[in-house]
Amino acid sequence: xxxxxxxxxGLRVNVAGNxxxxxxxxxxxxxxxxxxxxxxxxxxxxxxxSLTGHPNYEIESGSVTLDGQDVLQMAADxxxxxxxxxxxxxxxxxxxxxxxxxxxxxxxxxRPGTLxxxxxxxxxxxxxxxxxxxxxxxxxxLNDGFSGGEKKxxxxxxxxxxxxxxxxxxxxxxxxxxxxxxxxxxxxxxxxNSEEGKDTGFLIITHYPRIxxxxxxxxxxxxxxxxxxxxxxxxxxxxxxxxxxDTIREEIGQLx
Amino acid sequence: MPSxxxxxxxxxxxxxxxSRLDATLVPHDAREQFLARSFxxxxxxxxxxxxxxxxxxxxxxxALNVATSVPVKLHVPENARAVVCDMQTAxxxxxxxxxxxxxxxxxxATSKFAALATALRNGGxxxxxxxxxxxxGEIEITYExxxxxxxxxxxxxxxxxxxxxxxxxxxxxxxxxxxxxTEIVTADNATVTYAVDQQLPADGRVLFTRAAKPGKDSRxxxxxxxxxxxxxxxxxxxxxxxxxxxxxxxxxFFPRDEQHVDLISNIAHDVGNSFSETLxxxxxxxxxxxxxxxxxxIVQHAQGTEANLRDDALLLSKKAxxxxxxxxxxxxxDVKAYHxxxxxxxxxxxxxxxxxxxxxxxxxxxxxxxxFFEPAIARFPSxxxxxxxxxxxEEKVRS
Numbered sequence: 001x002x003x004x005x006x007x008x009x010g011l012r013v014n015v016a017g018n019x020x021x022x023x024x025x026x027x028x029x030x031x032x033x034x035x036x037x038x039x040x041x042x043x044x045x046x047x048x049x050s051l052t053g054h055p056n057y058e059i060e061s062g063s064v065t066l067d068g069q070d071v072l073q074m075a076a077d078x079x080x081x082x083x084x085x086x087x088x089x090x091x092x093x094x095x096x097x098x099x100x101x102x103x104x105x106x107x108x109x110x111r112p113g114t115l116x117x118x119x120x121x122x123x124x125x126x127x128x129x130x131x132x133x134x135x136x137x138x139x140x141x142l143n144d145g146f147s148g149g150e151k152k153x154x155x156x157x158x159x160x161x162x163x164x165x166x167x168x169x170x171x172x173x174x175x176x177x178x179x180x181x182x183x184x185x186x187x188x189x190x191x192x193n194s195e196e197g198k199d200t201g202f203l204i205i206t207h208y209p210r211i212x213x214x215x216x217x218x219x220x221x222x223x224x225x226x227x228x229x230x231x232x233x234x235x236x237x238x239x240x241x242x243x244x245x246d247t248i249r250e251e252i253g254q255l256x
Numbered sequence: 257m258p259s260x261x262x263x264x265x266x267x268x269x270x271x272x273x274x275s276r277l278d279a280t281l282v283p284h285d286a287r288e289q290f291l292a293r294s295f296x297x298x299x300x301x302x303x304x305x306x307x308x309x310x311x312x313x314x315x316x317x318x319a320l321n322v323a324t325s326v327p328v329k330l331h332v333p334e335n336a337r338a339v340v341c342d343m344q345t346a347x348x349x350x351x352x353x354x355x356x357x358x359x360x361x362x363x364x365a366t367s368k369f370a371a372l373a374t375a376l377r378n379g380g381x382x383x384x385x386x387x388x389x390x391x392x393g394e395i396e397i398t399y400e401x402x403x404x405x406x407x408x409x410x411x412x413x414x415x416x417x418x419x420x421x422x423x424x425x426x427x428x429x430x431x432x433x434x435x436x437x438t439e440i441v442t443a444d445n446a447t448v449t450y451a452v453d454q455q456l457p458a459d460g461r462v463l464f465t466r467a468a469k470p471g472k473d474s475r476x477x478x479x480x481x482x483x484x485x486x487x488x489x490x491x492x493x494x495x496x497x498x499x500x501x502x503x504x505x506x507x508x509f510f511p512r513d514e515q516h517v518d519l520i521s522n523i524a525h526d527v528g529n530s531f532s533e534t535l536x537x538x539x540x541x542x543x544x545x546x547x548x549x550x551x552x553x554i555v556q557h558a559q560g561t562e563a564n565l566r567d568d569a570l571l572l573s574k575k576a577x578x579x580x581x582x583x584x585x586x587x588x589x590d591v592k593a594y595h596x597x598x599x600x601x602x603x604x605x606x607x608x609x610x611x612x613x614x615x616x617x618x619x620x621x622x623x624x625x626x627x628f629f630e631p632a633i634a635r636f637p638s639x640x641x642x643x644x645x646x647x648x649x650e651e652k653v654r655s
Binding site: 055076085086092094096101102105106142158 | 623
């Protein structure tokens with residue numbers, strides 16, 4: 001089972017001709033939590049979209065494998081079926097498509113035939129209670145007129161319902177109040193403690209360390225200008241909280 | 257010697273059939289005048305062009321076999337305090353009401369297709385709801401163009417405080433041709449919803465003039481779905497001549513293959529303190545062609561009017577085309593008027609979001625396209641009708 005894990009090596013990506021990722025190496029093992037931190041514009045979201053197959057991101061070189069499968073050759077839906085999930089920073093609104101129908105279609109696509117509609121409904125209710133969501137949510141149109149916090153909760157609900165092998169959370173914590181942040185943390189931890197999600201590996205993208213008070217990171221990576229410039233344990237996040245990114249930037253500068 | 261009618265290019269079959277049509281519906285001499293009028297008038301529709309291939313002013317009627325009566329099925333909710341009957345019966349039993357109401361919302365002498373529908377009127381339905389009666393459930397009228405061209409006239413009259421919902425289904429067999437008029441006339445404080453579900457076969461043609469004249473503080477809801485036929489030309493009007501009126505127009509159409517749909521809605525706010533809301537959702541695929549013109553007119557003294565118009569068009573293939581034109585003509589200064597129109601393909605970000613959840617691209621596009629129609633579908637009465645529309649749309653998205 002040595003090929004298990006989400007393995008990114010030498011990944012270079014450009015967007016509209018601009019080189020954004022300049023060689024990323026990163027490996028998320030099953031069941032582990034990796035935090036990817038870095039200032040705005042360092043390329044964190046580009047990595048998230050490149051991994052999940054957004055058509056605007058052009059892969060120049062490098063490879064990504066998910067438990068040995070070549071991810072970069074797959075269309076976005078195939079990547080999701082292989083077990084990859086992205087919690088969007090700005091999820092699209094889709095008027096006319098009800099949350100409940102969307103969630104069921106997604107669950108059926110990713111884990112076909114595993115739940116009857118009744119069992120699915122029970123699962124939804126349980127997960128929604130955990131996220132402090134009103135059941136009325138299910139009848140609303142997907143992200144249509146949702147507040148920022150509601151969108152993030154719905155992303156977390158999808159994470160819980162789809163129980164992917166590898167989950168990328170792209171700034172799920174930004175713009176959330178303390179309660180919503182706690183709900184996100186609890187949701188991730190509940191998945192990690194569940195049968196379906198005990199092996200889920202996480203890549204948590206953030207530029208504030210506060211979400212890491214709720215979810216303990218095994219490894220913290222710091223990204224700047226399209227490269228991973230530093231790695232460490234959870235204490236690295238605390239250092240960033242204290243000092244910001246400037247001292248790390250200076251360190252890198254001295255090394256270069 | 258050629259008759260006067262022949263000289264202005266009226267096909268012989270139309271001229272010849274008049275003597276065989278029921279003179280109690282429209283007297284023969286009036287029919288001849290309306291027929292001539294129809295061929296003199298222009299439709300006012302855009303001409304054929306690069307995308308739109310049909311000249312609406314030069315439709316070929318010469319192969320039409322005009323039926324001598326209109327096959328119609330009526331469904332009336334039990335215990336409904338309403339009169340629902342065919343037009344011939346209505347002219348015997350409720351003639352004064354028919355004569356008082358007919359022509360108040362539609363002036364057939366000024367409209368090409370209303371004139372044609374009057375000239376060749378071969379049946380229709382009368383709906384009458386007496387004062388303060390509320391009809392629960394839906395009155396259903398099904399016109400069947402199965403043995404010859406039909407020219408139905410539907411007249412809906414509501415007295416003060418009356419309420420009803422009518423669903424008109426337009427069905428037919430191969431080569432169906434329907435040219436009709438719907439006229440809604442209400443007294444004060446009435447509420448009427450009139451829904452149209454046109455699902456003719458792919459080679460059918462349908463030309464409809466539909467108009468409402470609501471009384472003071474009344475509410476009129478039009479919900480028109482034009483999903484069938486090779487050609488659909490429809491006008492939906494509300495003439496607001498009384499204060500406190502609320503007019504709601506919802507439209508759905510979806511041409512595919514070689515289908516052509518031309519829809520015009522007109523809301524004329526001739527008095528103030530009146531409200532209107534127009535919502536049109538359309539899609540086109542294949543070589544489907546559509547034109548929508550949404551007119552809102554607010555005259556100078558119609559202060560305190562609120563009018564909203566929104567039309568969104570979704571293009572699902574490169575050769576499909578939709579012209580969507582909101583036209584607001586506002587002469588009053590103390591009004592709230594809003595219009596918004598969009599035309600475009602499905603947003604790639606929406607598709608990416610859904611596919612990132614494992615849903616394949618085709619299913620994602622289908623879900624998004626069907627969802628796009630939902631706000632308009634929600635304006636149609638009865639879950640059964642809404643479901644029928646969803647099924648028809650799903651079928652169209654699939655092909």
